[in-house]
Amino acid sequence: MDLTPAVEKYVLHWGEMGTRWGTNRTVAQIQALLYLSPRPLRADEIVDLLSVARSNVSTSIRELQSYGLVKMTHMLGDRRDYFECLSDVWELFRVILEQRKQRELNPTLSMLRDVAVEVGDESETDPVTKERIQNMLQFVESTSDWYEKIQGVPTPTLQKLMKLGTGITKALPSKK
Amino acid sequence: MDLTPAVEKYVLHWGEMGTRWGTNRTVAQIQALLYLSPRPLRADEIVDLLSVARSNVSTSIRELQSYGLVKMTHMLGDRRDYFECLSDVWELFRVILEQRKQRELNPTLSMLRDVAVEVGDESETDPVTKERIQNMLQFVESTSDWYEKIQGVPTPTLQKLMKLGTGITKALPSKK
DNA sequence: CTCTTATTTCAGTCTTGACAGAAATTTAGG
DNA sequence: CCTAAATTTCTGTCAAGACTGAAATAAGAG
Numbered sequence: 001m002d003l004t005p006a007v008e009k010y011v012l013h014w015g016e017m018g019t020r021w022g023t024n025r026t027v028a029q030i031q032a033l034l035y036l037s038p039r040p041l042r043a044d045e046i047v048d049l050l051s052v053a054r055s056n057v058s059t060s061i062r063e064l065q066s067y068g069l070v071k072m073t074h075m076l077g078d079r080r081d082y083f084e085c086l087s088d089v090w091e092l093f094r095v096i097l098e099q100r101k102q103r104e105l106n107p108t109l110s111m112l113r114d115v116a117v118e119v120g121d122e123s124e125t126d127p128v129t130k131e132r133i134q135n136m137l138q139f140v141e142s143t144s145d146w147y148e149k150i151q152g153v154p155t156p157t158l159q160k161l162m163k164l165g166t167g168i169t170k171a172l173p174s175k176k
Numbered sequence: 177m178d179l180t181p182a183v184e185k186y187v188l189h190w191g192e193m194g195t196r197w198g199t200n201r202t203v204a205q206i207q208a209l210l211y212l213s214p215r216p217l218r219a220d221e222i223v224d225l226l227s228v229a230r231s232n233v234s235t236s237i238r239e240l241q242s243y244g245l246v247k248m249t250h251m252l253g254d255r256r257d258y259f260e261c262l263s264d265v266w267e268l269f270r271v272i273l274e275q276r277k278q279r280e281l282n283p284t285l286s287m288l289r290d291v292a293v294e295v296g297d298e299s300e301t302d303p304v305t306k307e308r309i310q311n312m313l314q315f316v317e318s319t320s321d322w323y324e325k326i327q328g329v330p331t332p333t334l335q336k337l338m339k340l341g342t343g344i345t346k347a348l349p350s351k352k
Numbered sequence: 353c354t355c356t357t358a359t360t361t362c363a364g365t366c367t368t369g370a371c372a373g374a375a376a377t378t379t380a381g382g
Numbered sequence: 383c384c385t386a387a388a389t390t391t392c393t394g395t396c397a398a399g400a401c402t403g404a405a406a407t408a409a410g411a412g
Contacts, residue, residue, distance in 0.1 A: 006295035007305065013287040020198065020280060024400055035312075038304035043359080053402045058360055079410065080358065087308060089315040104196060111189040119182040128214035129183065132263060136211075139265040142338045162318045200370060219389080229372045234390055255380065256388070 003049055007036055011050070022103060026052055027060040031069060034085035035092075040073050042080050068095050090155040101147045109144055112137040179225055183212055187226070198279060202228055203236040207245060210261035211268075216249050218256050244271050266331040277323045285320055288313040 003011065011032045018028020029050055034041060041049075046057045061083055064070035069092070073082045086092050116137050119125050153161070179187065187208045194204020205226055210217060217225075219233045226233075237259055240246035245268070249258045262268050292313050295301050329337070 004295070004298045004301050006291045006298055006309075007301065009287065009294070010291050010309065013284065017280065017284055019400095022196065026401075036305045036308055038302040054358095055360075055362090055403075056401055059401095062360090089311050093315070104193065108189065108193055111185065115182045115186050118185070119180070122180045122182055125180050125183065126214040129212045132212055133182075133186065135265050139269070142335075146338050159318075162322050195370095202370080230388095231373075231390075231392090232371055235371095238390085 001045070001049070010036060022099070023063065024060075026050070026056050027063050030057065030060050031064055031085055034064075034070060034083060035087065037084075040082035040084040042082055044080075046083075067099055088155070090158060093158075094151055097147060098151060101144065105140060105144050105147065109137075109140050112140055186212060198275070199239065200236075202226070202232050203239050206233065206236050207240055207261055210240075210246060210259060211263065213260075216258035216260040218258055220256075222259075243275055264331070266334060269334075270327055273323055274327060277320065281316060281320050281323065285313075285316050288316055 011029050014032035015025040015029035018031075019025055029052075030046055033046060033049060043054065043057045043061065046052075046061075047054050050057075061070060064085075065072070068086075070083050070085050073084055074080075075082060086095065112133065116133055119130055119133055150158070187205050190208035191201040191205035194207075195201055205228075206222055209222060209225060219230065219237065222228075222233045222237075223230050237246060240261075241248070244262075246259050246261050249260055250256075251258060262271065288309065292309055295306055295309055326334070
């Protein structure tokens, strides 16, 4: 079995993008492959399709499982592990948002809180600097809150929100 | 001149985060330093404060300028270049959003459009696969549209939107 | 309990990209 | 023009981490 040209293109591109945003190429390629696959795949099938080492597939799948993106299934009378990916894009979106929050926002938030306190004791620090730190802290806090709220929004509502985009703003000013 | 402990902590952390999201450590450190600095800095001052090579500062500033995050200024009677960073966090936000769109969304969008066409000619591709590609394409298109709309929203409105978060959804269902 | 097959862990290799330092170029003043 | 200061470009080195292949472990079947 082999990838069709279009699917191969998708998988390769996804792999490249993966490196741009936190994971490595293989992890992203496997996710793409499983997403496009109409049925769960075994590790050894992935090895063949992507031409990567068996061990690499093993660790990559582990990573995907830890994100909640991939789950294991089994076939009757076959003890090998089969893997499948979340197939709903909006579910994917939520998982990725959560990952980003954990890896990018949370550490920064805790650093900013620390620094905001520490800088209070530094008389040699310019007031402008202190203010900038405060501003950044508040911004990251808002963003973090926003991420959390979005997690809980059901898919159809999210879709509407996105479609609307800034349309909402027209309904806003009156609310102050 | 030297960094205070709090400022140093901020700059170092920011540098690490920078690697997590597309640029390198030095670029992010310089951005942090300029953001916190109450006045524009010269390249050689940055060299001293961060202990990096002059050449490194030069290329990093170029990168920041290309993003529109840093601009050059001058002092009367001093021909050396001074640099300062956007200091409004919401402006920063917009610039970063734009960068992310260009580096992550746009290439993927064009790949997906290509693939969606190409896969149409592949009779050996499973219908489920074709549907998944369509779904992803639509999702990325929505996201891309949303990014663009957000770019144009004035800061106070953005702030309100974020604060509201999902509060908006309560006003939604009736609108269908 | 042993053999076979599937999976994971681990150590070494290789690739990528950041960074320093030197060389080249640009720019303003004399 | 020529000189000196500032800046940029370029090349080699180094470090981080992705990936492979081998060795170790686990888990069913007979």
